[in-house]
Amino acid sequence: MQESLLTIVSAKLSAPEIFSQAYKEMKHNHPELTRMNIVVCVDELLVSYFLTDELKETNIDDNSTIVPINRNNSRLVPRIIASEINNEHTGELSMTLYERGHRGRFIYPVVIAGEIKGYIFINSSEPQYFSGVNHDNFEVYCDQLSRVILNTCYQRAQITTALNIMLSMGRERxxxxxxxxxxxxxxxxxxxxxxxxxxxxxxxxxxxxxxxxxxxxxxxxxxxxxxxxxxxxxxxxxxxxxxxxxxxxxxxxxxxxxxxxxxxxxxxxxxxxxxxxxxxxxxxxxxxxxxxxxxxxxxxxxxxxxxxxxxxxxxxxxxxxxxxxxxxxxxxxxxxxxxxxxxxxxxxxxxxxxxxxxxxxxxxxxxx
The missing domain is CATH 1.10.3210.10 (Hypothetical protein af1432)
Structure with missing residues (x-):
């Protein structure tokens, strides 16, 4: 599984294409998976890749019901969360996930230049699915996916820097x-x-x-x-x-x-x-x-x-x-x-x- 996923993330594909193929590969090897969502903070917008839900863009909100991704992320300590979703959770997002049949969750922080810039969310139909060996496996999977995000951000930065230099030249006239x-x-x-x-x-x-x-x-x-x-x-x-x-x-x-x-x-x-x-x-x-x-x-x-x-x-x-x-x-x-x-x-x-x-x-x- 890890070798085939590495082949996917190394392919000359766009980030959304890689994420989609990677999820299909993970789903093939782990049928218990029910959802993957990758949320990345780009220029103060949350760009979300819902692969099993409707796409939706959300402006940055420090009180976001997803997970806080804001200007204070340099203070946050990146940590991986593997937990159960049950009907005792009172949060709106947790209740929605529970109602849709999601019982387990794995949350992996995407760190760029020392700051949390996004999260990879993976859900399962089993409450404790992301424990033990599966925890280690999904940590490796998410690390590979985060490298795709990092590469995409750097490529975009190169492009926008070059264009902004040209724009600044134009604004002089x-x-x-x-x-x-x-x-x-x-x-x-x-x-x-x-x-x-x-x-x-x-x-x-x-x-x-x-x-x-x-x-x-x-x-x-x-x-x-x-x-x-x-x-x-x-x-x-x-x-x-x-x-x-x-x-x-x-x-x-x-x-x-x-x-x-x-x-x-x-x-x-x-x-x-x-x-x-x-x-x-x-x-x-x-x-x-x-x-x-x-x-x-x-x-x-x-x-x-x-x-x-x-x-x-x-x-x-x-x-x-x-x-x-x-x-x-x-x-x-x-x-x-x-x-x-x-x-x-x-x-x-x-x-x-x-x-x-x-x-x-x-x-x-x-x-x-």
Whole structure:
């Protein structure tokens, strides 16, 4: 079992693929297993891989009913927990697990750079299943899985560091602020989570969209100053040159494509789709490829509506900020035209939350 699991975790697969195959292998050798859930703290979000339950993303909460994963984890002592789940537990999570037939649990802390950054939860149908030899075996299994998590975190850190260096170069010229980029990440996360309730959207996909949404206009810093900073209406030729920032963005990403190893290929697709297609329109009248409807990648549709929402709500030297009611009407009027109707519905449902994000991350006075 340990040898076959080692083969799986060594494969050139994405983390979710490895976790899924690893669980199937463990389940084959231990039929008593009923559930595995891997929860990792990434950029202050809990990214969960439920392999036998519905995927759900939860914002970090110091009073989480799962297990506290917070900014104080440097004070926590990593320890493995193997215990029984019974009907005497009063916690909401324990009661839910018990009601679903889970009787034993094994909790393994994922430690990165000396801090607890996640947990691997495994449940069984037998109360004391994770004692004795099984305890030792599952400690080895979880150690191998935690190495996959560690490797994924390091790979993502390399990619985001390279992209952030490029973004910082662009911000020296581009009027878009750091606050705009932070808002884009948060808008995208909120809208994606709202859509996830009705669609099969994984935590990992939501994380990727959230992480790469701020890179949507990374190619703008290669646009000439007289166009980038213009407050006048563009001529046809100037509009063509401005629109070319999409191609510049793809050129930039392709220069660091070597960082996206085989197991990170899905992340490259998400990033490149966001850059290339967030100016496409649902009615097919956008650019650069005039994609239409659901042919536009979901991540691009979400970032598109988030970007326009922020642009309308923000004050600039050449325009006044729109009121929230005006922005809401614009979104509804352009549902099915500029925007995916599902994305519009999701945005309207959480528009107050999005507006609060804008308020909390307001632009500096000299930009307005």
């Amino acid at each position: 581009d009027p878009e602020t750091n606050e705009h980029l932070l808002r884009m990440a948060q808008y995208t996360n909120v809208i994606a989570r709202k859509l996830a309730k009705k669609n099969n959207i994984s935590d990992d996909f939501i994380y990727q969209m959230t992480a790469y949404a701020p890179m949507h206009d990374i190619g703008k810093f290669k646009v000439e100053d007289n166009i980038l900073f213009s407050t006048k209406s563009f001529t046809d030729e100037e509009r063509k040159l401005m629109n070319h920032h999409v191609n510049y963005g793809l050129d930039i990403v392709n220069k660091i494509r070597f960082l996206f190893c085989n197991e990170m290929k899905s992340e490259y697709c998400v990033l490149s789709n966001i850059i290339c297609s967030h100016h496409e329109r649902f009615d097919g009248k956008g650019y650069p490829n005039k994609l239409k409807g659901k042919n536009i990648p979901l991540e691009s549709r979400i970032v598109a509506i988030a970007d326009v929402f922020d642009a309308l709500l923000s004050k600039r030297k050449y325009k006044s900020a729109w009121s929230l009611s005006e922005v809401k009407k614009y979104m509804i009027d352009n549902s099915g035209l500029m925007f995916d109707p599902d994305c519009v519905s999701a945005l309207i449902e959480c528009i107050d939350e999005l507006s609060q994000i804008h308020t909390n991350l307001i632009d500096p006075v000299d930009v307005c």
